[in-house]
Amino acid sequence: MTARIIDGKAVAAALRARVAEVAAGLAATYGKAPGLAVVLVGEDPASQVYVGSKVKMTTEAGLRSIEHVLPATTSEADLLALVAKLNADPEIDGILVQLPLPKQIDADKVIAAIDPAKDVDGFHPVNAGKLATGTGGLVPCTPLGCLKLLKTVRDDLSGLDAVVVGRSNIVGKPMAALLLAESCTVTVAHSRTRDLPEVCRRADILVAAVGRPEMIKGDWVKPGAIVIDVGINRIDAPEKGPGKTRLVGDVAYDEAAAKAEWITPVPGGVGPMTIACLLANTVTAACARRGWAAPAL
Ligand code: NDP
Numbered sequence: 001m002t003a004r005i006i007d008g009k010a011v012a013a014a015l016r017a018r019v020a021e022v023a024a025g026l027a028a029t030y031g032k033a034p035g036l037a038v039v040l041v042g043e044d045p046a047s048q049v050y051v052g053s054k055v056k057m058t059t060e061a062g063l064r065s066i067e068h069v070l071p072a073t074t075s076e077a078d079l080l081a082l083v084a085k086l087n088a089d090p091e092i093d094g095i096l097v098q099l100p101l102p103k104q105i106d107a108d109k110v111i112a113a114i115d116p117a118k119d120v121d122g123f124h125p126v127n128a129g130k131l132a133t134g135t136g137g138l139v140p141c142t143p144l145g146c147l148k149l150l151k152t153v154r155d156d157l158s159g160l161d162a163v164v165v166g167r168s169n170i171v172g173k174p175m176a177a178l179l180l181a182e183s184c185t186v187t188v189a190h191s192r193t194r195d196l197p198e199v200c201r202r203a204d205i206l207v208a209a210v211g212r213p214e215m216i217k218g219d220w221v222k223p224g225a226i227v228i229d230v231g232i233n234r235i236d237a238p239e240k241g242p243g244k245t246r247l248v249g250d251v252a253y254d255e256a257a258a259k260a261e262w263i264t265p266v267p268g269g270v271g272p273m274t275i276a277c278l279l280a281n282t283v284t285a286a287c288a289r290r291g292w293a294a295p296a297l
Helices: 008-030 045-060 076-088 107-113 125-133 141-153 172-181 196-201 253-257 270-290
Strands: 035-041 064-070 094-097 161-165 185-189 205-208 226-229 233-236 245-248
Touching: 008 045, 008 141, 008 270, 035 045, 035 076, 035 270, 045 064, 045 270, 064 076, 076 094, 076 107, 094 107, 094 270, 125 172, 141 172, 141 226, 141 270, 161 172, 161 196, 172 185, 172 205, 185 196
Parallel strands: 035 064, 035 094, 161 185, 161 205, 205 226
Antiparallel strands: 233 245
């Protein structure tokens, strides 16, 4: 079997187009498009690229983008003061503080300071708790994007065995909660899991969120599984020339594609969904906060 590719780029483009349509409708009805504030502290090159893409796509979708760029020497107190100002600003619907933060700043403290109603990253403990208890709230963008990709190939996930490799607060744990809410039987694997290949072989749905290039091998994949590769790893690519690099996921793609029914590529799979879901969350947050009729996204 050769897996069919889940085209995250196309699914993300369709979601962004839907967000743009909804944003235009909201602007026409209420006189204002939802506004997203993005805060970047320091000059981490990867973060600069992410923030640049977020700002560009926010604007392209017809949302308002408000950018705050602070120096790497910013104190925790100053960042908390900015978050408090954005919380209080009625024109701001979503707040995203780009991680990682410089080491003098406690990221957990900053996340906890964001108004949960404006927490479009879905990282605030209140939103994590709502997800765990199935009581709504804003859902982290990457796992939300993974679920949307899964739904493009299989509408009903109930009863399926899902294995999530990775238990971070931003990907693994919320992914597991979303799959449980879909009535999957969920296993969360991590660095202490015994016999990980055997655990993975049980998975009808295998989500890899580890951060280790091509760790998940083809013979870990159950024939006919759906494989979602969250990993983004840059590795050396001497075949492309001296000093060249390329992006790979956490799954050994060619091997896994020979076993799976569906698979996400890297790049072009989960990655583009993260920003599209951020825009969707901004619209969701704006509607919930302002009492606007919430459109389907
Ligand atoms: P973290 O480093 O926070 O978490 C990694 C998880 O993988 C941990 O739970 C860790 O286990 C587990 N792990 C590490 N090594 C092993 C191993 N050998 N066997 C089994 N489990 C292992 O990473 P993130 O969740 O933030 O990100 C994961 C990947 O997803 C990264 O490649 C990242 O770049 C990518 N990513 C992609 C996004 C996108 O938009 N596509 C967005 C966010 C992340 P333990 O808890 O025991 O240490």
